[in-house]
Amino acid sequence: MEGTPKNRIMDADGIRRAISRISHEILEKNQGTKDLVLIGIRTRGVPLAERIKERIAEFEGVSIPLGLLDITLYRDDLSTIDIQPVLHETKVPFSLDGKIVILVDDVLFTGRTVRAALDALLDLGRPSKIQLAVLVDRGHRELPIRADYVGKNVPTSSREIVSVCLEETDGSEEVFLQEKK
Amino acid sequence: MNWKHKDLLDLDILTAEEIKHILKTAAPMKEILARPNKKLPTLRGKSVVMLFYENSTRTRTSFETAAKILGADTSNIAVAQSSVSKGETLLDTAKTLQAMKVDLVVIRHGSSGVAGFLADELSAGVINGGDGQHAHPTQALLDFFTMQERLGELQGKKIVIVGDVLHSRVVRSNVLGLKKLGAEVVLVGPPTLLPSEMNYLGVKTSYDLDKELPGADAVMALRLQLERQQSGLFPSIREYSRLYGLSLERLKQTGKDTIIMHPGPMNRGVEITSDLADSVQSVIEEQVTNGVAVRMALIYLLIGGTGSVVD
Numbered sequence: 178m179e180g181t182p183k184n185r186i187m188d189a190d191g192i193r194r195a196i197s198r199i200s201h202e203i204l205e206k207n208q209g210t211k212d213l214v215l216i217g218i219r220t221r222g223v224p225l226a227e228r229i230k231e232r233i234a235e236f237e238g239v240s241i242p243l244g245l246l247d248i249t250l251y252r253d254d255l256s257t258i259d260i261q262p263v264l265h266e267t268k269v270p271f272s273l274d275g276k277i278v279i280l281v282d283d284v285l286f287t288g289r290t291v292r293a294a295l296d297a298l299l300d301l302g303r304p305s306k307i308q309l310a311v312l313v314d315r316g317h318r319e320l321p322i323r324a325d326y327v328g329k330n331v332p333t334s335s336r337e338i339v340s341v342c343l344e345e346t347d348g349s350e351e352v353f354l355q356e357k358k
Numbered sequence: 359m360n361w362k363h364k365d366l367l368d369l370d371i372l373t374a375e376e377i378k379h380i381l382k383t384a385a386p387m388k389e390i391l392a393r394p395n396k397k398l399p400t401l402r403g404k405s406v407v408m409l410f411y412e413n414s415t416r417t418r419t420s421f422e423t424a425a426k427i428l429g430a431d432t433s434n435i436a437v438a439q440s441s442v443s444k445g446e447t448l449l450d451t452a453k454t455l456q457a458m459k460v461d462l463v464v465i466r467h468g469s470s471g472v473a474g475f476l477a478d479e480l481s482a483g484v485i486n487g488g489d490g491q492h493a494h495p496t497q498a499l500l501d502f503f504t505m506q507e508r509l510g511e512l513q514g515k516k517i518v519i520v521g522d523v524l525h526s527r528v529v530r531s532n533v534l535g536l537k538k539l540g541a542e543v544v545l546v547g548p549p550t551l552l553p554s555e556m557n558y559l560g561v562k563t564s565y566d567l568d569k570e571l572p573g574a575d576a577v578m579a580l581r582l583q584l585e586r587q588q589s590g591l592f593p594s595i596r597e598y599s600r601l602y603g604l605s606l607e608r609l610k611q612t613g614k615d616t617i618i619m620h621p622g623p624m625n626r627g628v629e630i631t632s633d634l635a636d637s638v639q640s641v642i643e644e645q646v647t648n649g650v651a652v653r654m655a656l657i658y659l660l661i662g663g664t665g666s667v668v669d
Contacts, residue, residue: 247386250386250390250398250399250400250428250658251398251399251400252400255400255401255662255663261361261658261659261662261663263359263382263383264382264383264386264387264655264658265386266385266386266389267386267389267390268389296399300393300395300397300398301393301395
């Protein structure tokens with residue numbers, strides 16, 4: 178934890194409902210699963226994308242392809258930070274050409290992670306569309322990027338931190354708003 | 359793990375954890391090598407200079423490819439056509455590179471210790487691309503990466519290295535790293551190319567290849583430097599090949615699906631037979647691919663941040 182827990186803005190039920198709603202919205206907007214693929218941005222975008230994949234399989238009986246994207250090598254702040262982030266593997270074992278890519282992340286903040294993810298995706302192929310799904314949109318964008326699917330909009334101050342905890346990565350299910358130390 | 363080294367001169371100063379961190383970083387780099395579009399913006403604006411005093415197309419191209427994929431600008435200093443041939447000292451070359459604000463220098467030199475000298479003089483990072491009979495750390499790291507891919511964790515694995523151990527910088531770096539990773543290493547060669555002093559490396563040495571092969575998980579043949587054949591270190595190439603050459607038939611003695619490695623370039627029919635070099639047990643081509651991935655990882659670790667690291 179980077180700061181002091183302030184208040185819980187989503188619990189396990191809230192996260193589950195948000196994922197279900199996003200999954201329905203994806204199906205509705207794209208009129209089914211044709212050409213759909215999911216790409217989770219490491220780290221927490223991956224379990225979220227897996228859950229959306231499960232929900233869509235439940236609703237439609239179709240298993241859509243899922244890829245994992247590490248955006249470290251596309252960060253635009255690498256030359257300004259002292260300690261470079263640890264790399265993880267990007268695994269997209271299918272073609273993105275002509276696909277509708279649903280990019281999934283936990284928190285949408287400045288938009289720089291999504292920008293890097295778009296660069297990384299376009300190096301992998303030429304999707305027909307890219308849509309963005311996030312669990313939390315906390316505002317403070319520095320780039321003209323918006324999400325197509327949002328679990329919860331959370332107005333925040335720049336002094337606050339949004340912490341998403343998921344069972345797979347953190348051992349608990351909740352979203353906290355914290356004050357920076 | 360936070361990377362804290364400015365240079366990579368040899369593997370002696372790295373911990374097992376740091377070696378594993380390099381190998382872990384190389385895995386996503388290898389994924390990039392398989393892409394149709396291999397160009398990344400990661401090190402845009404950074405400059406990498408290849409300073410090769412010894413010929414080595416393979417190592418130089420590998421480093422250059424690695425740096426270019428990561429988006430860095432690369433330059434080659436062809437020593438024969440540079441001011442070095444007019445008498446410029448290494449110190450002056452270092453000062454010139456310093457003045458050009460390069461971010462990373464990859465050096466290969468025939469004298470041991472030159473990479474260390476350059477690292478002391480430069481604020482830029484220095485990677486030792488092979489210096490004299492001292493060290494060749496990136497070759498060792500790519501060997502470990504290849505072994506790990508095929509064999510899993512190297513702890514407890516038996517690695518046999520056979521050939522001209524005396525003159526090999528590859529062996530020294532390999533032994534230093536393999537010991538840290540917990541592998542069992544056996545060095546094999548004729549007595550003139552494997553003096554008993556090699557025991558200082560803390561590994562088993564042997565003159566009998568057939569005796570050491572049973573149980574080996576990996577066997578690495580070293581290039582026999584044919585030019586040294588003239589100096590009488592072994593009676594004949596034919597005899598060397600019979601006693602220390604690797605073949606499919608001889609490899610059966612390991613009793614395992616042993617992998618075969620070679621740092622290249624190979625003398626086919628001398629230290630390794632063609633059928634073995636091209637067999638499914640051979641990972642020699644894989645070593646070349648992995649060399650680019652490992653060098654990408656190192657370049658990323660050394661100059662991926664602001665460079666305000668301490669060695």
